[in-house]
Amino acid sequence: MTTPGIGEYRSDYNPSWCPGCGDYGVLKSIEMAFHELALLPEQVVVVSGIGCNGRFPHGFTTYGFHTLHGRVLPIAQGISMAKPRLSIVGISGDGDAFAIGGGHLPHAARRNPDLACIVLDNGIYAQTKGQPSPTTSLGVKTKASPTGNQEDPIDISQLALAYHVSFLARGFPGKPNHLAHLIAEGIKHRGFALIHVLNPCPTFHDTWKEYSAKISEIGPEYDATDLEAARKLLEEKDKIPIGVIVKQDRPTQEERAEIAPDSSSDIKSIFASFR
Amino acid sequence: MDLTVRLAGESGDGVILAGEILTYALSRMGLKIFTFRTYPSSIRGGQCMYQIRASDWHAYSQGDTLDLLVAFDTEAASSNLKDLKPDGGVIFDQDRIPRDDPTLPKRALGAPFTSIAKNELSFPKARNIIIAAYAAGTIGISETIMKEVITGKLGSRGEAVLNKNISATELGFKLVPKEEIRTLPTGETNKIVLSGNQAIVLGAIAAGCRFYGGYPITPASDILELLSDLLPGVGGRVFQGEDEITSIGAAIGASYAGTKAMTATSGPGFSLMTEMIGMASMAEIPVVIVDAQRGGPSTGLPTKTEQSDLNQAMFGGHGDVPRIVLAPGSVEDCFYQTIRAFNLAERYQLPVILLTDQSLAQCTEGVPLPDIDNLQIVNREKANLVDEGKFRRYAVTDNGVSPISTPGEIRGEYVAESAEHDERGRVNFTTNAHSQMTAKRFRKLETAERELADDPLNFTEVDDREAKLAVMGWGSTQAAIHEAVLKSKEKRIRVKWLQCKLLSPLPRKKINTFLEGVDHVVVPELNYTSQFANLLRMNFAIEPILITKTEGMPFTPGEIIRKIEELA
Numbered sequence: 034m035t036t037p038g039i040g041e042y043r044s045d046y047n048p049s050w051c052p053g054c055g056d057y058g059v060l061k062s063i064e065m066a067f068h069e070l071a072l073l074p075e076q077v078v079v080v081s082g083i084g085c086n087g088r089f090p091h092g093f094t095t096y097g098f099h100t101l102h103g104r105v106l107p108i109a110q111g112i113s114m115a116k117p118r119l120s121i122v123g124i125s126g127d128g129d130a131f132a133i134g135g136g137h138l139p140h141a142a143r144r145n146p147d148l149a150c151i152v153l154d155n156g157i158y159a160q161t162k163g164q165p166s167p168t169t170s171l172g173v174k175t176k177a178s179p180t181g182n183q184e185d186p187i188d189i190s191q192l193a194l195a196y197h198v199s200f201l202a203r204g205f206p207g208k209p210n211h212l213a214h215l216i217a218e219g220i221k222h223r224g225f226a227l228i229h230v231l232n233p234c235p236t237f238h239d240t241w242k243e244y245s246a247k248i249s250e251i252g253p254e255y256d257a258t259d260l261e262a263a264r265k266l267l268e269e270k271d272k273i274p275i276g277v278i279v280k281q282d283r284p285t286q287e288e289r290a291e292i293a294p295d296s297s298s299d300i301k302s303i304f305a306s307f308r
Numbered sequence: 309m310d311l312t313v314r315l316a317g318e319s320g321d322g323v324i325l326a327g328e329i330l331t332y333a334l335s336r337m338g339l340k341i342f343t344f345r346t347y348p349s350s351i352r353g354g355q356c357m358y359q360i361r362a363s364d365w366h367a368y369s370q371g372d373t374l375d376l377l378v379a380f381d382t383e384a385a386s387s388n389l390k391d392l393k394p395d396g397g398v399i400f401d402q403d404r405i406p407r408d409d410p411t412l413p414k415r416a417l418g419a420p421f422t423s424i425a426k427n428e429l430s431f432p433k434a435r436n437i438i439i440a441a442y443a444a445g446t447i448g449i450s451e452t453i454m455k456e457v458i459t460g461k462l463g464s465r466g467e468a469v470l471n472k473n474i475s476a477t478e479l480g481f482k483l484v485p486k487e488e489i490r491t492l493p494t495g496e497t498n499k500i501v502l503s504g505n506q507a508i509v510l511g512a513i514a515a516g517c518r519f520y521g522g523y524p525i526t527p528a529s530d531i532l533e534l535l536s537d538l539l540p541g542v543g544g545r546v547f548q549g550e551d552e553i554t555s556i557g558a559a560i561g562a563s564y565a566g567t568k569a570m571t572a573t574s575g576p577g578f579s580l581m582t583e584m585i586g587m588a589s590m591a592e593i594p595v596v597i598v599d600a601q602r603g604g605p606s607t608g609l610p611t612k613t614e615q616s617d618l619n620q621a622m623f624g625g626h627g628d629v630p631r632i633v634l635a636p637g638s639v640e641d642c643f644y645q646t647i648r649a650f651n652l653a654e655r656y657q658l659p660v661i662l663l664t665d666q667s668l669a670q671c672t673e674g675v676p677l678p679d680i681d682n683l684q685i686v687n688r689e690k691a692n693l694v695d696e697g698k699f700r701r702y703a704v705t706d707n708g709v710s711p712i713s714t715p716g717e718i719r720g721e722y723v724a725e726s727a728e729h730d731e732r733g734r735v736n737f738t739t740n741a742h743s744q745m746t747a748k749r750f751r752k753l754e755t756a757e758r759e760l761a762d763d764p765l766n767f768t769e770v771d772d773r774e775a776k777l778a779v780m781g782w783g784s785t786q787a788a789i790h791e792a793v794l795k796s797k798e799k800r801i802r803v804k805w806l807q808c809k810l811l812s813p814l815p816r817k818k819i820n821t822f823l824e825g826v827d828h829v830v831v832p833e834l835n836y837t838s839q840f841a842n843l844l845r846m847n848f849a850i851e852p853i854l855i856t857k858t859e860g861m862p863f864t865p866g867e868i869i870r871k872i873e874e875l876a
Binding site for chain 2: 044046073074075076078080087088090091094095096097098099100101104106107108109110111112113114115116118119136137140290298299300301303304305307308
């Protein structure tokens with residue numbers, strides 16, 4: 034079987050995001066990651082939620098599931114448990130994954146299913162045309178916060194670290210090659226990988242300039258297995274470090290299930306036990 | 309022979325276990341059995357009861373009045389004596405109730421069970437087994453069978469515990485006064501004893517279910533627990549989600565990936581699942597949802613029974629959502645309707661809702677051992693994947709069913725789409741796409757109504773072509789209605805009965821035939837708003853006579869007989 038060429042992962046569907054949207058870069062980076070890993074399109078499932086992330090599955094020639102608002106992880110975990118050999122990539126947003134779907138993340142982290150989830154964090158509800166999200170900064174004026182957002186934002190990477198995800202990376206679509214590599218690393222990782230993408234929304238929350246000025250790639254001396262180092266890294270104020278922040282080897286959901294004692298039984302003896 | 313026994317006492321005293329042991333033993337003696345239980349929602353404390361009906365004729369329901377009350381304490385006696393037949397007997401613990409208590413009936417038997425368990429057995433916990441064995445002796449169950457059942461039930465708790473309980477059994481039998489010892493005729497049977505929930509679990513396994521997503525909720529938790537024990541052994545997976553949304557979401561994900569999947573819940577959880585059910589219908593993914601109904605809206609009555617989720621099962625959710633709704637009427641029916649639920653989910657690629665309720669989920673009956681080699685199992689229609697990039701997952705077909713592919717299959721790649729879409733699954737919000745695809749999805753229900761029109765699993769009935777009086781019911785009321793109708797017929801009342809198991813799509817042809825020439829249709833149901841009667845009003849030109857009940861308890865046959873006699 035020949036390795037699919039880079040163009041073979043993209044479908045003829047062209048998403049209609051705003052000009053300058055970070056999603057275009059992320060789409061390209063995912064395509065590059067699939068190519069880097071030489072995945073077969075029929076072995077990949079891209080699962081999206083609701084928001085600007087929703088159309089991602091249609092951009093690929095792989096399998097896909099466009100689910101409900103906030104429910105990427107429930108569906109993705111079901112797919113993963115039924116067919117553990119598939120490569121499953123979830124695509125969610127800051128509202129999708131941390132507001133309506135925020136209850137799912139700690140549980141996915143503790144089960145450690147073998148799937149990657151990319152969270153496109155643009156700090157705004159963009160598809161509904163600009164309301165404050167869980168990651169919108171204090172004081173930001175939006176249509177639904179005309180005098181400035183009154184709530185403190187959450188930091189997705191900090192929260193993921195607290196939830197003890199076994200893989201955490203942060204990337205930026207302005208660095209598509211770097212992001213592609215992070216996504217590839219996340220897909221390759223055995224366990225639950227969260228990839229936090231700092232994703233500018235030029236229409237409702239334009240952070241291109243701010244992020245471009247502040248991001249800095251994590252150097253080779255950094256040890257992603259050291260949680261204390263990860264904590265320090267995420268507390269940096271002047272810079273926004275991007276790269277693999279946490280990488281820990283822990284049994285996956287599948288491996289934990291296999292630990293269960295072999296109790297193979299035939300259906301007839303199960304029935305007879307009710308006599 | 310027709311015997312109704314009720315065991316009552318404080319939760320935590322082993323009343324339920326004692327009742328289960330007597331049930332298994334009576335079934336092994338060849339009797340038809342039917343049980344009903346209640347329990348308080350607190351973990352320990354509060355009264356609970358376990359009622360057994362055993363008969364060599366029929367035992368369709370839990371019975372009306374008691375032949376025997378086994379009262380574990382004073383409160384159990386005082387609150388249950390009113391249900392005793394005039395010649396009924398009581399077994400009581402003389403350490404708890406004085407022998408000369410004036411409220412006790414003439415036939416009051418007992419021993420100081422508490423002190424016997426403590427002093428003679430040095431094992432106070434086995435008091436319930438001594439009482440069960442004592443009751444068994446007075447009913448006429450053989451000591452050998454009691455010991456067999458106890459070994460089966462308690463064998464896994466270790467030899468020491470089992471031996472104490474065997475001694476407790478012997479002690480219990482010895483305590484029965486000679487003149488009170490009975491002997492039931494034995495005709496050992498090959499039946500298995502199941503609760504409704506257990507029958508659903510076995511049905512799911514037999515149907516090929518290999519993924520279960522669940523979240524604990526009364527009265528459906530037994531399904532989660534039993535599948536956790538059994539499913540891994542047949543190569544399946546059980547997943548406890550962080551809520552009901554996750555549980556059904558994972559089931560839908562697993563089904564999308566090609567594994568037959570189920571979730572089970574009760575009313576509150578079902579409410580949370582509603583959006584996901586709409587998605588399964590829209591994205592055309594087979595999934596089975598069990599709703600073991602409990603009482604009331606909101607938190608309601610978690611441990612009591614009611615049939616008030618019919619509207620939600622039939623119509624819940626935003627938008628037009630084709631779904632199939634089944635309602636088994638007995639424990640045996642739970643087994644076969646569960647298999648049917650999977651078959652229909654696979655055949656029509658949509659959510660299938662199986663409605664039971666607390667009384668059916670947790671009552672036990674003797675069920676003939678199913679012939680599992682000859683069950684009809686249906687699998688989803690696979691697409692013929694020939695051309696690269698051309699697969700039309702949602703192809704518009706005459707019967708509405710579009711052949712499906714599974715992740716991993718080459719040339720079958722598609723996006724399961726929760727938004728409106730075209731035949732290839734691409735998002736499409738045009739008026740044409742929405743009207744065409746809505747009609748296609750509903751065409752599956754029309755096909756189902758046609759294909760299922762003569763399915764014997766649609767109804768249980770007692771026919772009488774001359775009858776002008778009819779009874780129609782659904783779900784767990786089958787037991788009480790069946791008995792009420794048979795008893796009315798013994799009194800030469802012309803009455804017929806139809807219990808509906810397929811509620812969506814409603815088998816209208818057969819119901820229309822049934823209603824021909826009928827003057828009165830009595831519809832007993834366990835809710836306030838007569839949800840099933842409303843469904844009949846919507847579909848047929850009838851004005852049903854209602855019997856509704858919102859006491860958290862099932863109908864007794866007597867309640868229905870009274871209405872039949874009034875109208876006859």
